[in-house]
Amino acid sequence: MAARVRALEMILSEKGLIDPAAIDVIVDTYQNKVGPQNGARVVAKAWCDQTFADWLRSDATAAIASLGFTGRQGEHMRAVFNTPQTHNIVVCTLCSCYPWSVLGLPPVWYKSPPYRSRAVMDPRGVLEEFGVTLDKDIKIRFWDSTAELRYLVVPMRPAGSEEMSEDDLCTLVTRDSMIGTGLAELPR
Ligand code: FE
Numbered sequence: 001m002a003a004r005v006r007a008l009e010m011i012l013s014e015k016g017l018i019d020p021a022a023i024d025v026i027v028d029t030y031q032n033k034v035g036p037q038n039g040a041r042v043v044a045k046a047w048c049d050q051t052f053a054d055w056l057r058s059d060a061t062a063a064i065a066s067l068g069f070t071g072r073q074g075e076h077m078r079a080v081f082n083t084p085q086t087h088n089i090v091v092c093t094l095c096s097c098y099p100w101s102v103l104g105l106p107p108v109w110y111k112s113p114p115y116r117s118r119a120v121m122d123p124r125g126v127l128e129e130f131g132v133t134l135d136k137d138i139k140i141r142f143w144d145s146t147a148e149l150r151y152l153v154v155p156m157r158p159a160g161s162e163e164m165s166e167d168d169l170c171t172l173v174t175r176d177s178m179i180g181t182g183l184a185e186l187p188r
Helices: 002-014 020-033 036-048 050-058 062-065 113-121 123-129 166-170 175-179
Strands: 077-081 086-091 139-144 150-153
Touching: 002 020, 036 050, 036 150, 036 166, 036 175, 050 062, 050 077, 050 139, 062 077, 077 086, 077 139, 086 113, 113 123, 123 139, 150 175
Parallel strands: 077 150, 086 139
Antiparallel strands: none
């Protein structure tokens, strides 16, 4: 795969169709600037600031953009909040749609056919494989991500984190907790 990408980049740049410096900017952006740390900031702020949480619930695109997280694959966002009764999971059954602006590039398993099919057929089995065991009476709700609308799961704020600052709370919000295949970490 790496060799094919290099070959393709070489041909395209020889033909003058792409600028290698522009490619470097894109790679740097998704390697260093855009990633789950953005989504973690959104979640931590929602945990600390009820007004922001309400805004996130009613207009996630605008609320997330107010923190500076916009751009490709994040133009239309919806935030879904976990509760003691309902656990939310995001999947793209069709392909691999994922909210790049808040989570960065998708993990390989998110794009894999086994996750995309089994997550829907056997959600508790898949969650177990991620190390998450949910109580039987917790309802699991799926959100099928599309090219038009992408989802951010807002995990529940863990017990024992009441005194933590927004910055410290960010460290508890894992990527998987914002896809729904994980939970927020417990404070040490
Ligand atoms: Fe997709």
